[in-house]
Amino acid sequence: MFTVKQARVLKEKTQRDMAALLGVCVDTYREIERNPEQATVKQAKQICDYLGFTVEQIFFGASST
Numbered sequence: 001m002f003t004v005k006q007a008r009v010l011k012e013k014t015q016r017d018m019a020a021l022l023g024v025c026v027d028t029y030r031e032i033e034r035n036p037e038q039a040t041v042k043q044a045k046q047i048c049d050y051l052g053f054t055v056e057q058i059f060f061g062a063s064s065t
Contacts, residue, residue: 004047005033007058011051021050 002010008018019029022043032039032047036059039047044059051058 002053002058003033004036004039004058007047007051007053008033013051018047018050022046 008015015026015029015033019026022029022032032043036044039059044055048055048058
């Protein structure tokens with residue numbers, strides 16, 4: 001189980017990379033890392049697909065917040 005930030009760092013992606021993927025500004029992406037429950041289902045799926053994790057591993061794990 002990983003937090004959004006842990007998963008991103010593990011895959012050596014920047015917040016800017018992730019923001020571009022989602023089509024949002026970097027500040028909006030940072031807010032998703034701080035409060036992952038604010039991510040839409042579509043955003044959660046995009047993040048997981050891009051980083052190679054399941055939604056359960058990042059968004060529904062015990063350490064996901």
